[in-house]
Amino acid sequence: MKVLKHIMAASVFVISTTFLAGASETAKEPEKGGAADAHSVDHSPSHSEPSSMKPGRKEKSGTKKPTAEFAHDIMPIDTEEKVKRIIGNSRHTPPKKKPVSHKKAPAPVVAVHTPESAHGSAPIDAEEAVKRLLDGNRRYITGTNSAAHRSAQRRTEVAKGQHPFAVIVGCSDSRVPPEILFDQGMGDLFVVRSAGNVIDDIAVGSIEYAVEHLGVQLIMVLGHERCGAVDATLKGGAVGGKLKSVIEAIKPAVEKAKAKNQVTHGCDLLCSSVKSNARMVAEKLKKSSPVLTDPIENGILRVVGAYYELESGVVSLTYKPVL
Numbered sequence: 191m192k193v194l195k196h197i198m199a200a201s202v203f204v205i206s207t208t209f210l211a212g213a214s215e216t217a218k219e220p221e222k223g224g225a226a227d228a229h230s231v232d233h234s235p236s237h238s239e240p241s242s243m244k245p246g247r248k249e250k251s252g253t254k255k256p257t258a259e260f261a262h263d264i265m266p267i268d269t270e271e272k273v274k275r276i277i278g279n280s281r282h283t284p285p286k287k288k289p290v291s292h293k294k295a296p297a298p299v300v301a302v303h304t305p306e307s308a309h310g311s312a313p314i315d316a317e318e319a320v321k322r323l324l325d326g327n328r329r330y331i332t333g334t335n336s337a338a339h340r341s342a343q344r345r346t347e348v349a350k351g352q353h354p355f356a357v358i359v360g361c362s363d364s365r366v367p368p369e370i371l372f373d374q375g376m377g378d379l380f381v382v383r384s385a386g387n388v389i390d391d392i393a394v395g396s397i398e399y400a401v402e403h404l405g406v407q408l409i410m411v412l413g414h415e416r417c418g419a420v421d422a423t424l425k426g427g428a429v430g431g432k433l434k435s436v437i438e439a440i441k442p443a444v445e446k447a448k449a450k451n452q453v454t455h456g457c458d459l460l461c462s463s464v465k466s467n468a469r470m471v472a473e474k475l476k477k478s479s480p481v482l483t484d485p486i487e488n489g490i491l492r493v494v495g496a497y498y499e500l501e502s503g504v505v506s507l508t509y510k511p512v513l
């Protein structure tokens with residue numbers, strides 16, 4: 191129970207995390223910054239969807255089975271009830287057993303979804319999730335925010351159960367709030383934030399929860415323009431306290447950016463370091479745990495990297511591995 195409480199706390203509060211272990215990085219470096227990035231899937235405000243999101247999918251969405259510990263038939267009732275009290279119902283709530291034939295079936299104990307629910311109980315695949323994020327970013331850029339999911343009605347709706355469609359691993363920077371720059375509301379995004387959008391075991395565990403128990407099929411690692419944590423790593427110098435752990439986690443990505451030296455007019459060394467860091471974290475996530483690796487290999491879960499421009503507000507994909 192303590193583990194689950196920690197996990198749920200992670201979905202509500204910003205997580206300050208560090209990630210000490212290095213990660214191998216296999217993706218190519220982008221050549222340009224921001225919306226002009228040659229590796230971006232969509233740099234224009236229209237954010238049309240990449241066609242290459244589909245290839246490699248071996249399994250349709252919605253086929254993911256509930257994990258054993260959440261299955262009704264093997265979990266003691268008292269433990270199951272405790273879990274429900276803590277985490278509420280998830281989309282992976284297994285079906286109730288068949289009722290006795292001569293009696294009316296009892297109402298299933300599952301989350302209720304109104305027609306205005308973000309996506310009901312059906313899982314949202316990675317392709318659709320990317321589209322929703324970039325469409326939302328376009329609304330944010332153009333000042334046509336929907337604010338549809340920030341009402342009292344929405345609050346009541348998500349109180350019955352959460353069904354976020356994407357995990358955002360973002361920086362704690364106050365200028366990069368995911369729900370705002372993607373024009374999303376309550377219950378839409380499962381957010382993990384830390385300085386420099388680095389991850390540690392607690393962050394990975396939080397993401398595992400979103401993938402395994404909430405059915406999220408997209409993880410976006412979101413770096414941003416003029417990231418202070420990456421800039422501090424780039425400049426070097428003495429750093430005290432636990433901040434040193436953040437710097438150490440970012441350092442391999444900065445060193446890789448320096449070695450590739452892909453500085454262009456639109457993307458200086460800091461910019462390329464931020465993108466390198468997002469890719470490194472994405473690659474690390476892919477190898478961090480079987481809970482994430484298995485659905486990635488099965489084509490269910492995707493991990494992408496993105497870059498946010500502070501002034502223009504544009505988010506562009508900078509890392510999208512083809513499985």
Ligand SMILES: [Zn+2]
Pocket residue numbers: 361362363385386387414416417418419420
């Ligand atoms: Zn930052």
